[in-house]
Amino acid sequence: MPEPSREATPLLRADQLSTYYPIRRGVWNRTTGYIRAVDGVTLEVYPGETLGLVGESGCGKSTLGRTLLRLEEPHAGRIYYEGDEVTTLTERRLRPYRTHYQMIFQDPYASLNPRMTAGELVAEPLLAHRLAGKGEALRLAHRLLELVGLPRASAGRYPHQFSGGQRQRIGIARALAVTPKLIVCDEPVSALDVSVQAQILHLLQDLQRELDLTYIFIAHGLGAVHYISTRVAVMYLGTIVEIADKRALFASPKHPYTRMLLNASPVSDPRRRGRAILVPEGDVPSASNPPSGCRFHTRCPIAMPRCVAEEPALTGGAHAVACHYPLGGTGEEETHGLVRRETAAR
């Protein structure tokens, strides 16, 4: 995989980006509050890299992905595509950028019109963006279907005639049709059979190399994120709590939440089942009324008074962490009094 160049202009940049959803109540549908799905996220995505975005349900990772593509209206903050600000561009002015920034979804079945053939589905974005005439678009669609590993005959078949893995291939071919530079992959393998997931991960890797693609790879499964990512960002309650090169993040997580997330993931080795498992206490607080200071303080085993009062900024350069008392050392040793709780019965 080519080393992404950090000196290059970021392909995509978000500056203090927030996406809020209004909570409406009562007869008059008055807005009584906001769900702060994404709350002040700053990040950069460089050409050629895969930025993994992980976090548990409700952390805002999918909303962030959609907001970065302007599929959701941001509440505040700015979005830049290759240095150009696009936050408030009208749909018409946004059009030339749209082709460069595409998305693939978890459930390809839900995102594919069942009445259209695979060929028509892949040709559709070309026609919608007026990049090709009908004949040309269908010809290109055939080539794209072949590129994603589907047999030639599949162009005339309908979505229900394909397996889940094949439908995800159609979804990928659709995204590729408009020759994007960046693709947001939102849980692209989560709905697939385990034995098929690797095929799709391979396809994404091969396409990245062949077509110089950049990915934002959103997933809750840490295995796939570890496998495919160059860098990884960890989200909690609408904010990024840690972002670093994959190796640094997995080998020496600095945020207590990251450490717990890694620790709680099942390991495919029965000889390690006796290990101490450390998990955050209680439930994730509501995103409409996030805790003061550090949002993780209500569940953090090493929270101090400062964590309640003061929100930590995401700092630290290449391995940035939003924590007043970041952890040091490796994931295996006890540090900073992080209490190990034996939850695993032997």
Added chain:
Amino acid sequence: MKHVLEIEELTVTFRTENGDVRPVDDISFAVRPGETVCIVGESGSGKSVTSLAILNLLGKGGEIGPGRIRLAGEQLTEKSGAELRKARGKDAAMIFQEPMTTLNPVLTIGDQLREAIRLHAGLRGKAANAYAAELLREAGIARAEQVLKQYPHSLSGGMRQRVVIAMAIAGKPKLLIADEPTTALDVTVQAQILALLKRLRTDHDTAILLITHDLGVVAEMADRVLVMYAGQIVEETDVFTLFDRPLHPYTRGLMKAVPAISDGPDYRLEAIPGSVPDIGRLPQGCRFHPRCPAAADRCRGEMPTLTPAAPAHLVRCWLAGQSPAS
């Protein structure tokens, strides 16, 4: 009692417009008291249908037969509806992937728990109330009295699954059948629920039949593992042997296809080609042969039987006795 659950030559048939299909095809296995047996498989493997058949929850269209299911020493396949309902909850209870399939949205947690307690523990009134709170605490819920008054929708997914587990253990069942109990949960909540299941096993000697697609969960939980593919058991052994020396090419393939978190150099996953077959259109011979890297002529024509390849290690593969297929 040697086994809590004994299944012999179980076959389940569904009648469809396109003819009969057999999502479960001649399955035999047993679960000992206090043992955790994992059934691992993908969509269409028959793992969930097997679990539903045990408690006769298949509904219309699904027929058991031939085959025998013995629960706590009693033949289930010959029981009437009422006898079966009694056995469910007392001898065996089931928890599902989505707790809301079990919980009634318009009743409080207390109402539902007391109902389970009345049916399976024969307690009413104050005694039932106290036992309900005790069950919730057993399931790891600290604010038990408060939760009893709440409705399911006001609880998180992890809390709901704890409530379902509390209901399931009301009758102190000897066997808990858990069908993907943590698949819909986040990893930190999953870790909590798995720890809870382990504690039930150690504290009460509850046997657990855990159905999952996740090899990580298998490695964390299982004593013994059954690997299912297209309605059949293709490999069965203890968890350590399975991870150390998997013999079936499908098991090997699954293990190599799952990305592991390691600090080793970048590597390429090994994908299993093709996709899981449709149970209505199963291939001739070994059902895995179209996707198998080692398939030989015999595999295409003749279905392998489940045979011991080593002591207590069964495998359904013509080539398993030979040098390992790579």
